[in-house]
Amino acid sequence: MLSLLNLLAFLALAGYATYLFAQLVYSRYLFVKLGKKADFERNLKERINAVLVNGFGQRKLFKDKKSGLMHLVLFYGFFIIQVGLIEIIIKGFIRGYEFPFGSSHKYFSLFEEWTVFLMLCAMVYAFYRRYIEKLRRLQLKRDAKAAFVIIALITLTLSVLLTLGFEKIMLGDSPDFFYSPFSGVITAAFSGLGKIAGTVLFYVFWWLHMITVFSFMVFVPQSKQAHEMFALFNLFFKKVGPVGRLKKIDFDDEEVEEYGVGKIEDFTRQQLIDLYACAECGRCTNMCPASVTGKTLSPMSLIVKLRDHLTEKGAVVTSRSPWMPSYVFGSSALSLSSRSGLAAEEISATVEMPNLVGDVITEEELWACTTCRNCEDQCPVANEHVDKIIDLRRYLVMTEGNMPHEATRYFQNIERQSNPWGINRKERSKWREERDDIHVPTVNEVEEFEYLFWVGSMGSFDKRSQKIVQSFAKIMNKAGISFAILGNEERNSGDTARRMGNEFLFQQLCEENISNFQAYGVKKIVTIDPHAYNTYKNEYPEFGLEAEVYHHTELIWKWIQEGRIKPVKEVKEAIAYHDSCYLGRYNNIYDIPRKILTSIPGVKILEMERNKENAMCCGAGGGRMWIEETQGKRINVERVEQALQLSPTLIGSNCPYCLTMLTDGTKAKEAEELVKTMDIAEIVERSLAG
Known part of the structure; x- marks a missing residue:
């Protein structure tokens, strides 16, 4: 009779919890369906790989190795203990029930108990990181729900061991310290209670485990733990192709009354x-x-x-x-x-x-x-x-036409003169006149060329960035490369306008640039600007660009390998190298710039604590180059401080925006006399003979 009542109570609880869980999951499905349909690129190989590597392989989690190991235990432990949960449920109705594994069941018990114990250790460590170590990122969301998750999972794992331990007492069995090591300790510790007390405590902890399981099941969809259901779907359905590539807006669609996301x-x-x-x-x-x-x-x-x-x-x-x-x-x-x-x-x-x-x-x-x-x-x-x-x-x-006044001025200057400062576009190629040791022809001054050198607004008008393009031009001359520039016909790439939200201006510039490229038969483009590099390589093809796109560091390394250029002069510098975001995280180019620096005699590379994919931004991207910082500490100053911790003689970069921000940062720290800032092209030029 008692077993029947136990079964009915369990079925009622399980049925109600399952009903609530299904409703909550269905509600989230309906909420997601409120969004617009997205174009789905099949690309199944890339999608499955993302699930395997970052889902089942937990690769991103291991950026924090301690946390990664903890989550790996919890992730796989969760799947493993579900099998044991079935056996534990049946134990509540059939005394002493075990899966019919025969003599192999003892190995199942051993595996189950170690899994549960490791999960318990992982949750104790999670408690330590959040509430004792007080890890900064975990303090950002320190609420009751986070505490409930820790308490629930600790209860879940402990109740398994307690249930199994008191089952032995209920059945009058001796503790097994080898195949049931953790429940065996519990059995031994409470063996003097007797069968009746053991039976009562078995059902107390069995019900505690069941209530925790079903409570957590209902809790999951309406909390941050919903990621347990959505994460693998998210990994599978994420955008494929170049990272950070933005959606194209169809301005020919006359039914569209609003652009962007307002709801x-x-x-x-x-x-x-x-x-x-x-x-x-x-x-x-x-x-x-x-x-x-x-x-x-x-x-x-x-x-x-x-x-x-x-x-x-x-x-x-x-x-x-x-x-x-x-x-x-x-x-x-x-x-x-x-x-x-x-x-x-x-x-x-x-x-x-x-x-x-x-x-x-x-x-x-x-x-x-x-x-x-x-x-x-x-x-x-x-x-x-x-x-x-x-x-x-x-x-x-x-x-809404609502933006910072600096953004308004930026857009106006781009529209009028195709550069952020509003300088007369006819002055775009004047930088060539400052050095008589370089030869930089325009597309109208040569019959044919291999590379179109896209100088960009920074290289054309910014005095500091002009030194970068001059150095790279000198390198190309030394390497015997056939190249040309558009000169005063060059326009802005539109990358920054797009990131600032002005998609219309971006598409206008994009169409004009592609038309220009086609008119001059451009097949290869090289630029010193990672932002232009990214948008030409990864976004312009959607609008019709057919050309190979290179960052200047890619070609410098290629020419060094081919022997076209040879860094031979010693450059005695301890260089704190800064990875730019649009070359690094957007295009996964980290090693090439370092290989170039390593090939230069006398150079010592110093790695900042935040480097490569973890490198901190200089603060210029997304239009921030043109918008004044009014909150908190300046980002470029923070980044320069990270570099100065290494006591470098030079801070190296691969981006004119980064170089400007880093230079300003050294001035803010009053370190410009002690620490130079240079682009890789400038450093390479210093090492070339003649």
């Missing part, structure tokens, strides 16, 4: 899956240059606020669904629907939802982003923060 449902479904995949681990914010220097932007907070807003609005919009229980509604929808019984359309019209841009996400947050992708590179579930920020910027710029 949560304007995001694609693919982007909305990101929101529920977020683990709130804080890795993104911990590495964000804006966040660590005191700006209002926190990539994690941005995702969480978008997720909560989607849940709130989704509950309102889908409230008429018979499958939608009241507890999945947001507070506004719940109070209104329960009070008045209004239909979904009436609720949607009556409930005053906060504005996505301005209320949920502030303008200060959006304009603080440098688009460096450090957040995305760190994210273990492949969330893409930057494209969401740019979509929201697009709404501000192209729909």
